[in-house]
Amino acid sequence: MPNVGGHLSRDFEAELRELRSRLLAMGARCEQAIHLAVTAFLERDLGRVQEVVALDARIDRDEMEIDELALHMLALRQPVADDLRFITTTLKCVTDLERIGDEAVNLCERVGEIALAPAVPPHPELAEMSAAAQSMLREALDAFVERDADRAEAVLRRDPEVDALYGRVLREVFAWMRLHPDEIPAGQAVASAAKYVERVADHATNLAEQVVFMVRGVDVRHRRSERPRP
Amino acid sequence: MPNVGGHLSRDFEAELRELRSRLLAMGARCEQAIHLAVTAFLERDLGRVQEVVALDARIDRDEMEIDELALHMLALRQPVADDLRFITTTLKCVTDLERIGDEAVNLCERVGEIALAPAVPPHPELAEMSAAAQSMLREALDAFVERDADRAEAVLRRDPEVDALYGRVLREVFAWMRLHPDEIPAGQAVASAAKYVERVADHATNLAEQVVFMVRGVDVRHRRSERPRP
Incomplete structure (x- = not known):
């Protein structure tokens, strides 16, 4: 039966609210996982690692x-x-959120x-990359539950900023490795860490693209890949 | 109206067939994109790049x-x-396929x-990594459209093989960079290329996990992340 009639409709509204609040809770855990993981990396502190692993398991659930x-x-x-589109978009968005846990x-x-x-x-x-990625994630999720395409588009405009920071890390790491050829694995670890954070921003961008598509029906997901980049 | 009644049911069956054939066509294009991109890399041949970019745009569509x-x-x-689950799984799987195009x-x-x-x-x-990733992708998609969980599980068992090859590439690249500190960016390019192929195998693994979940109702997506790895 479609979503009509008083009782069923009330149940449905309650479920929609539940879906929204679960999404926001999952997003908050993703943000925390990235924050903890980057802090562990910056402080070279293995003590926080178990906490991130536990958060990731919760994110998976x-x-x-x-x-x-x-x-x-x-x-x-x-x-x-609109409700159908909100629910199918949710199915897609949780995949990006779950992978943010993996990046952590x-x-x-x-x-x-x-x-x-x-x-x-x-x-x-x-x-700085991590703070930007976390705030993009938070904004993208708020835009999603508010069905606010303008806010989602503001997230899209921030992705190049994170990409530029990532490019700077890489250049510095390469220059450093050249001078410290015995420490190449440590240089590689820093390059990888920056890549993971850059990927968190990519996931937030994917979320924001989904929101614009959901609200406006305009698919902005593939604008980037339509430019021949190499 | 639910999926009952002769005419509607025939339409629905036709649409399901259409969905399956489009998925397989998309998967075949992903396989081709990775094959072309790896060939371009191995042969250091920029001439094939436009072809990959065009394929990626087609995959996005x-x-x-x-x-x-x-x-x-x-x-x-x-x-x-079952039909609902097949369709919602499709929504999730095309995201992984689309990202394979991005990796290419x-x-x-x-x-x-x-x-x-x-x-x-x-x-x-x-x-070798590329051949394995392509064959995992093909098998995962066949398992999906056949709703064959055994076949999907066989894909899952192959992921460590690709991870091991990736580890070997990294070790060799690091050793090489140590001896060629002026050529670190070229070493990094090889490490990145191997990482992209490893990620294609990860996407194929994600697809296979979705198939097992769809068919058996048993979620195997997060077995890996429940082990504390660091």
Whole structure:
């Protein structure tokens, strides 16, 4: 039965609210996981790693629970139009969120590689990259639950800023490795850490693109890849 | 109206067949894009790059068209049970496929970085990694459209093989960079190329995990991340 009638409609509204609040909670955990992982990396502190691994496991459960709720709503409430699009967009967005948890764990694996290294290249941009990626993630999710395309577009405009910071890290790491050929693995660990943070910003960008598509029906997901880049 | 009644049901079956054939076509294009991009890299041949960029644009359109068909089916046919799960899994899988196209373009960007380099570290494993990733992708998609969980599980068992090859590439690249500190960017390009191929295998693994979940209702997506890895 479609989503009409008082009782069913009230249930459906309650489920939509539940879906939104679970998404925001999952997003907050992703933000925290990245924050902790980057802090562990900057402080070369292996003590925080277990906390990130536990958060990632919780994020994985979030994905499964949100998928299940979304499937339940599709099967029993048979939503149409905007609600249908909101639910199918949710199915896509949790995949990006879940992978942010994976990036946090990836980052933690690099902490072990630099914790005992005698020297590590400077990487002052990493904290700034991480703050930008976290704020893009938060904004993209708020835009999603508010169905606010303008706010999502503001997120899209910030991706080049993170890419530029990443480019700077890489150039500095290469210059450092050239002078410290015995410490190439430590340099590589810093390059990888920056890459993971840059990927978090990419996931936030993907989320924002989905929001614009959901609200405006205009697909902006592939504007970037339509430019021949090489 | 639910999926009952002769006429509607025939339409629905036709749409399901269409969805399957579009998915397979998209997957075949992803396979071709990776094959071309790795060949361009191995042969340091910039001539193939435009072809990969065009394929990636086609893959992006595939994603949008498949999403649209899936949404249409959810809205108008209101499928339940297995069919609902097949369609929602499709929505998730096209995201992984689309990102395989992106990895192919990423790989091409690295071709420019090594094309003019005076020396490049040896990377004999790259072709093997690429062949494995392509075959995992093909198998995962076949398992998906056949709803065959055994076949999907066979894909999952192959991921460590690609990870091991990637580890070998990295170790060789680091050793090479140590001896060629002036050629660190070329070494980095090879490491990145191997990483992109490894990520294609990861996407194929994600697809296979989705298939197992769809068929068995058992979520194997997060077994890996439940082990504390660092």
